[in-house]
Each structure stands twice: as C-alpha cells, then as structure tokens.
Amino acid sequence: MINWRKIRKIAGYSRLLVLCCVMTMSVQAQEFMAVKDVQEGMTGYAKTVVHGTAIETFPVKIIGVMKNSGPSGDLVLAEFSGPLIERSGGIAQGMSGSPVYINGKLLGAVAYGWSFTKSRLGMITPITDMVKLWNVPNENEMRPFNAREASLIPITTPLMTSGLDSASLQWFVGKLPQYRFHPVAAPTSSGDGASVALEPGSAVAAALMNGDMKMGAIGTVTYVDGDHIVAFGHPFLKKGSINYFMHNAYIFTIVNSLNTSFKLGSIGRETGVIEQDRGAGIAGRRNDLRPGIPVIIKATDEDTGTTLEKRVKIVEDNELTPVLASTAVYNTINKTLDRFGGGTVSLTYTIRGAGGTDRDITRHNMYYSSENINEKSIDELYNVLDMLKHNEFIAYPVLDIQMNVRVSQAKKTARIVDASAAPAVVAPGDEIYLKVKLHPYRGADETRILSFTVPKDQPPGEMILEIRGGGVTPLPYLIERQKYNLTDEILARLRHYKDFAELKKKIETEESNNDLVVEILDKNVSMVPDKKDTSDKVKIREKVENPTDSDLRKPHKKGAKEEKDTEAKTLVPTPYIILGDGQLTFQVVRPQEREKYRKKYRSAAGASAVMKAAIETAEGATKKDRKDSKTKNAEEAAAVSADTDTVIGSL
Template sequence: MKVTHSWRRYRKSILALFFCWSMSMAQAVDFMPVSEVQTGMEGIAKTVLVGDDISTFNVKVLGVMENRGPSGDLILAKFSGPVMEQTGGIAHGMSGSPVYINGKLVGAVAYGWGFADGTVGMITPIEDMVKLWNIPYEKNLSNSWSDDRLIPMGTPLMAYGFDADSMEYMKSKLPQYGYETYDTASATGDNVKKPLVPGGSVAALLVDGDLKLGAIGTVTYVDNDQVVAFGHPFLKHGESDYFMHNASIFTVVKSVNSAFKLGSMGSEVGTVTEDRGAGIAGKTGVIAHGIPLRFQLADYDMGRERNTSVKVIEDPEMTPTLAATSFYNFLNKTLDRSGSGTATVSYKITPRDNKYKPLTRTNMFYSSESISEKSVDEFYNVVDVLMNNRFIDYEIMDIQVKADVTKSKVTAKIVDATASPVVVAPGDTIVVDVKLEPFRGEVVTKEVFFKVPEDQKIGKATLEVRGGGVVPLPYVLEKQKYNLTDEIIRRLKTYKDFDELFKEIQDTDTNNQIVVEFLEDGVSMVNDGSSAKTAKKAKLESVERNPLPGDIKKEPTASESLSSDKDEKKQEKTAVDTEYIIQGDGQFSIDVMSPAKRDKVLAKRAKEAKQKAKLEKKLDRDASNTVKASDDKGSSVNSSGTNNSSSNDSSENDANNKASGSHVS
C-alpha cells in the first residue's frame, strides 16, 4: 500500500512538472517587430466571449501609424470573422487581445476609431508592452493620453456591490477620469485561482473585498510570473499597486456607443505594478497589500447592524475617494433609505510607521437631505489631507470606521447663556451656563468653565459661546466684508510641521461640542461703546476659526514671520461634549484687568450693588409703611413686611450677581 501511495505522489509530481513545462513552452513565442509588419499581412487575434473559453477572429494589416500611440507606433488593422459578426466589432474588454501573424506575436488590440464601424482598430506593438517590465522608476504620471479619434477598448469599470448613488459620488470626486460604470455579478468558481494565459481575461481592481471595482481586459503575453495586458492605459498612473484578479465573461453586451464585455472579477492572483501608455504590467503570485477598511454600521431605528470590509489601492489621488465611496455605499445599504438623519461617526486611521500615532476622531452630523453623504464628508477630507500633506509620506496601514444613524433630529440650539464674572484678570475662571433647547425637547443647562489665558491682553475682550461646528457670526460678517471665499481662507492657514497639522485634525472642534473662546481683537457684535474707527480689524488669518481639517494657507513673508512672533499666540478655548449637535452662538463683553485693578473694581461694584440694594429695601419699607397706615389688620401688615423682607434679600442678591455677571448678547 505504501508503494502505491508513493507512486501516486511521484506520478502527481511528474504530471505537475510536465504541466508547468507545457505551460512555459506554450507561452514561449517569438515577437514580430513593427519594422517587419507589412500592409496586407493576415493573422488572428485571441479573446474570450463567454466564460474562460478563448475564441479567435481574423486580422488584416492596413498599415503602420508612426508615433501615433501613447508609447510609439500603432498598427492599423481590419478585424473580421464570426466573432466580429457576433459582437458587431471589437468591444470594450477585448483590449489586450494578442494578435499573431505567421505564428509570431505582433501586439495587442487596443484602440478603435470613434467615427467608424467596430471592425477597424489599432494594435499596440508587443515590443512597447514588454518594456513595462524593466521601466525606470516613475510615479503618478499625468492622466491618460488621448486622441479624440482613438478610443481605448477597455475603460468601463465593472462595479460589484455598489449602488448608483455611490457611483455618482465617486464620479463627482474624480471627474477627470470620466469612466462609465456597469453593475456586474459574481460567478460560480470566482474563488478558484486560475493561471493567466494569452487571450484569457484579467481584471485590474481598485477596490476588493465585499465590494469590487475594476476594469476587465485581456492578457496579451505571459513570461513566467510576468504579465502584460490591455495594450493601452487604464489610469496611466505609472508605477502602481492595483489588485490583479482573474475574470470570467458572462456575455458581450451590444451598445449604441460601443459593445462591452460584462464579466465577474474573480480570485486575486497578483499585482499590477505599471500602468502606462502601452498597457498594464504586473506579477502573479505577489499580492498588493492595499489599505484594509473595516466598517461597523448601525441603524438605530430599524435595529439593523452591518459589519463588512474592503481593501482599496494605496494612491494619494484615488484612495480618499475610494474609501469614502465604500463608506457611503455601505451606509446606504445599511439604512436602506435616503433623506434626513443624525449620525455619530468614529474612525481610527493607523499609519504603517509606528513612530506616528493613529488618528482617532468622533463627530456628529445632521442632514435634512442626505445623511449618508453628510456622514462621509469629513472622513474623506481627513484621509485626503493625511495622504497629501506636504511634510511626510503618510502610509496608512488600516482604517476602522463606526457609524450609528437615526432618523431623529438630534440637535439643540443655544437660546441663552450667562457668564460670571465679567471683570477678570489673566488666569481667572469664568463660569458660563449655557441653556440649550433640543429639537422638540425641554430646555437643559450645561456648565462650562473657561480659564482666561495667562497671557491675555489687558482691556476689553469678546467671549464667544458657540456650537463646535458653528463659525462665529462676527467672523462670517468680516469674511463677507472682505469678500473672502472659503478657498482664500484655507490658503491663509499654514503649519510648521506634520505634528502641528496632525494635532489640528485630531483636536478640531466637533459638531456636538459647546465651545467657549475669546474672539480675535476687534471682531465683536457686542456694543461696548467704542468707535468703529478705533476698533481694530480682525487678522485675515483668523477670519474663520473653524476651517476644514488640514486646510492650507500661504507661508508668511520674512517680515510677517518676525512680527507674528510677538502678535500670534495660541488660541485658548474650552470645549465640552454633549449628546446633541449644537447650533447657534453668542458673545459676552469681558473686562480683563490686572489682579489689583480687578479687585478694586469688583469691590466698588459690590459696594454700589449693596447701596442699591439698601436703597431698594428702604423704598420697599416706605411702601410697606404706607400700607400699614391704611390697613387696620396688623397681622396682614406683619405678613406683608415679612414677604417684603424676603423680596429685598432677593433683590440684593440679584444686584450682587449683576455686578459680576452678564447674559449672552
């Protein structure tokens, strides 16, 4: 029995070696250079129409178009045969179909004429395609080369698991590519890895996992673990890290514009390492790491939860959009509705380099139109800023996202606030009681303690109370006065290093916070009696105190840098979290003095308040005596006197409070 098992294992090994040798022999083929291609030459091309079965169609050379392609020459050809009759001409997805003349590989079917029938097209020479295996390092080239009369035959994106709204969102963020997307399905056997062969199907994916997004084309040539395909650019990003997958074709769909192959994107088999004018190139057996995203989503109203994941390519231009689109899509499917709602979104972005801290942030959002889209905006901006910052190459290892959504409007408006004291010295604490009116709820009060900065300037100051996502109204008015757009505001802000940028993203106010801070000098809606001519104008750098995370502004000049060392100081503020999205703002006028002067002023005000209280008490007593003189019942007079005494004590307390406190303006 042992001998039998050994023989079987030996026989399997021999068959495996024979299979590998057969594959390498089958793929060993001579090339025909463009210089040998002549008008009238005939050959065949290979492609898949259904499943994995390779079909052939006829090719006849019409001529050579010198230097007309993105990487050099193109070969003009006429295509014919039953396949062309069935498809109506070359279709999207046939790009990369290898063309053979006299048994030699000439190149790949890649382009068609926009104004002609689909049986005339161009071939990219194989000589240019295999150069992609040894190309010098170059990163993120410009967008795809184009000729208005030539149409690459493989640009549609197959989308698995995405809804129409998320695809529109993606296109709005990446309009420069202009790709059409088509919904597709999975196929039986997609999880089985299959060897890539010339004429077979291959897919280059941007998103993989529970969602898939990528382009399907045809393999042109395989040399051991090296592959070239498409014959034209996919995105023309140069050096790339797309996910290389098997593909299986359902059918060729005829279209008014151009037919296309509809297929499934199967098992991951390698990495697309180059994306250039002559096509895409990659290696099998090497899996691109990408950026994994894990989502934990919940709809409170329906009691529905979803845990899901994808990985997206690591690319500064595309990753933010692909990550946000995936988030948007999963949120849509979890809610199974459109429209208003409130979301609490938390995310953690972990860098590959452990010398940098993970970024964690939680925020609340409300939208009356589309809570799904509103929920992903900040997430998109943060990923974009991190990956495209000017300081370091921030490589992301992992992203985790949690979102809880309800249809309820979880907002509260600031309806009133009191601050005490309003005469302070640097280092003092001001207690701010903020009254909030929740949407269709009872008024609640939140207490905020604000410490006056130790280096606060002496004089009048404006204390702002606002929701974390609210731009103070005085800043809005200043912005309008100087006709400053959001883009100008963003460009006014700068950071000295990545740590400062990271801290701003991490600590930027959230929509559910009550924020208390001093406004910039001279920017106020509180009428303190000062002349408009003597009031200082706000510094342009601070017209808007709540920019988007990571906003960039211009570098200061040398003279500005020297003066800013004296004038600029860290903006002190206090932020308190709440369970609501806070709306509205208001201001207090605060007198900042030296400790000695503060004590003197407070003592004087307390004395004046006491005298005022005594005067009010005397007037009340006189009024009470008048009542006594006209009233025959002493018990009623005594009761009245007692009540007046209580009222007088209250008046005295109110007077003392007024001496040191103030209501919001």
C-alpha cells in the same frame, strides 16, 4: 574493461534529454514580430474570452502601420472579422489586450478602435513596446499620447463593480470626472474564488477595490513570461507606478449597445499585483499579493436597529484612496439605512498611518442634514484623507481605516438660549464658571455648567467670552468674510502649517459640531493681512471645513499666543449639534485690585440688570451643581465618542 554498450546507451539518453529540453524551450518561447517586418495584407488571428474562461480566436488582417500614432510609438492598423466579431458587434470593451499573432509570432495587443466603423477596424500596440513596462521607463522614454485622428479612441475598459449601489457609484464618478468612468453593475460567478492560470487571451482584472465590494477594469492578457504579464495594450488610468490588485475574471457575455459593445464580467480571485499603468498598457506580477489599505466600516441605523459591517481593501494612491474609502463608507450607510433623506449622523474614525502611532488620526463628529445625511456622513473623512495624502511635509502611506457610524432620522440639535457667568471681574489665571441653557429640538431645556480659565497673560481691560457651538463662527468673523469677499478657495490658500505634527494636531483637535465652546472673542479681528496697518490683527488661516455651510472657522491669533501648545478655550462634548452663539463681557484687572472692582460691580447703581443676574445666577451654582454637571458632561462625552467593539483586522 570499457563497457561501450553502456556508454552508447548513456549517450542515447543524453541526446534524448537534450532533444526534450530543446522541444520544451521551443514550446515555451514566444517569438515577437517587429513592426518593421509588418506588411500590408498579412493575416493572422487574435485570442480573447467571450464567455466563462474559455479562450477563442478571431481572424486579423493587417492594413498598414501608423507611425508614431500611439502613446509609445507606432500602431498597426488591422481589420477584425469572423463569427466571434459578428456576435459581439465588433471589437468590444474588455477585448483590449487581446494578443495578435502573425505567422506564429506575437505582434501585439488589440488596443484602439476607430469611430463610426462598427469597430471592425482597430489598432494594435506592438508587444515590443509593452514588455518594456517590466523595466520601468523614465519620463524621457514615455511619449505623450499623440493620436493623429480625433476619431481614434482607446477601447475603453469597463469598470465592473459588485456590492456597490448606484448612488455610491455616482458619487465616486463625480469625484473623479477626469477619468470619465462608466461603472457597470455586474453579477458574481460561483467560480470567482477559484484560481485560474493566466495565459495570453485570458480575461484579467485590474482592481481598485476588493472584499465585500469590488471595483475594477476587465481586459485581456497579451503575454506571459513566468510570473510577469502585460495586458490591455493601452493605459487604464495612466497612473504610472501603481499597485492595483490583479484578479482573475469571468466573462458572462458580450453586451451590445448603440455606442459600443462591452464584456460583462465578474472580478474573481486576487492573483497578483499590477505595478505599471502606462501608455503601452499595464504590467504586473502573479503570485505577489499586496496588503493595500483595509477599510472596516460599521454602520448602525438607530431607528430600525439595523447594523452592517463591511470590509474592503483599496489601493494606495494619493488621488484614489480618499475617494475609494469614502465610497465604501457611503455605500455601507446607504445599504444600512435603505433610504435617502435627512437625519443626524454621529461618526468616529481612526486612520492609521505607517511610521508609528504619532501618524495616527482619530476623530469624532456629528452632522445634521435636512436633505441627504448619507452623503453628509462622508464629507469629513474624504477631506481629512485628501489633506493627509496631499500634505507637503511627508509621504503618508495608510495602514488601515476604521469607521463607526450611527445614523438617526431625529434632528439632534440644540440651540443656545441663555448664558450667565461669575465672577464678572477677574484677574489673569482666575477660573470663570458659566451656566449655559440649551434648548434641544422639540425637547426640554437643559443646563450645562462650564469653567473657563483666564489666560495668565490676558491684558487688563474688557474681555468678551464667546459661547457657541463647535460648528458656529462668531458674527464678527462672518461679517469680515463678507467685507473682503473671502471665498473658500482664498481661505484655503491662506492656510498653512509649519510641519506635519502641527497639521495632525489641527485635524485631531479641530472642534466638533457637538462641542459647546467657550473662548475669547477678539474685537479687532481681521481676515487679511494689511501692510499699511501695524495693529496686532488676527489672520484667517484655515480652510472652511464644510464649504456648503456659511460658517467660517475661527482664526488663530497672531503673535506669541499663536505658538502656544494650548489655546484659551473650553470644549465640552454634548449629544447634540450645538447651534447659535452669545457673548458675555468681563473686566480683567490686576490680582491685587480684583476684590475692589468686584465690590464696585456689585454695588454700582449703574450696573446692568443682566450683569447682576449673571453674577447672582452663576455664583449660585454650588459645588455640587458643578460636580454633577462635570459628571454629566463626561458621561455624554463618552457616549457620543464611544466606538463599539469594532476591531481592526486583516481582510
């Protein structure tokens, strides 16, 4: 028997369930207003946060539509009013992205202002253009910004920072002048660690750096669909496809100024990723955290014993990564030293690249500056990262960066004051012993004994050995540079590598300033190619490592030797930055003629006293002296390159 009462009851429940679903869908769905439906005189409201995380509203009145005036198409001109606008002094920086509703429909985001109107007038980017960011447009779909009025300007997003000092921020801004950054040091909030659900009108941050130091732009969420959001209504840096860190934001207040007001806020908890930064705004996803690039910095002031270790995470980008990493290191050094001025820095760093250990770079170097050792400490890291990120061979995603820095006010330099060697007559493949005297700044003289092996293919005749510091360029090369007026830009253009492996090897094996170097000095060096001259010339192919110095990097030799895996060179690390250079002359003969020529040199009446002294002094270096010197050199090499117990770890 059919129980009709039960069936009617079930049907009632079903109708109720359907009704509830429809009501839920109507609550969750947000209808958009098309630009074609916008009429002058329409009124509505916008939502934003001016304190804490509470969303407030302010009235909006439509004035008209500005055809093709924005980076993505049309803009809607509107007037903003109400107590909130009066308190904030107009549309403030950080309000960009504030959603505008007309007749219950979402029209778009407050995005642009008009100069000299006290910011009561502004332009709205249509939401229909913004949601296209979820499906990355191709280049043909993206129009360049073509504002009709020169006074029409984006409501710039404030770059909030914490944990960074003014000197570091000034350096950061100077490296990226095209973005006209205006960083603002902001306080932190006790609720920064809390996760706040993002909704239209919420404050949101697109961060470039987080961790012990934070840096990012604060704006307003325009629309949320599940985990997808759009915000700002205009580009941040217009980087296209990117991976900024999405964060909650807490607003302290609106700061009024003569130029424009801005929201003062803190960058809170990381909640997702910003994947698009284009003309219509920024777009991203919640609950999708990206690893970024962990940067671990350990800085020690040897004079005070102060040591700081900082950990940050920075975005992956060819342009931004070198600057952000160097800024974090610079800031850590500044806070460790708590001073500006001269000194000596010893640095060791490792850059790990994705794709295997053959992409990893490890370097040690020392620098001295009489003016600002803090800034000098980051020059090399910035240059190497910039070279890796812009290399022509492979994409170079960075896994992490680790840097260990030790700084002292002491002037840790040593000048080469004397050198002698034996034997004076050699054959290809022979070993030469050199005795080099160093004079440390305000210290007692020290002696180093080095060995140099004559190349097996060295031709007979005169051979000049250059003894110098790793950062010193022989005088003939400097004269050649002046002769041809070779600027740093020209030298950079002459530099080239055959593949990434060669580039990596060049970076890792490049001399350090604390190296004592012995190498053959080419007398016929030339730094520019000369088609009329068929002689075997040496060409400069390297960029000057320190553009502020007058030194020039040593050129490679042309021909078969250029392709060798090893150069005829001796490098011995020391605890000093080595200054100065000198030359010793040797006679290269065939092996069977070696002893005959040595006897001639010893007994020749015309032999110079300097040569005789060199022979006698160097040959007087006993095996014990050589062993002791090698042991000392090895210990010093370990000391200057020691990387303490810094460990790569996750943030």
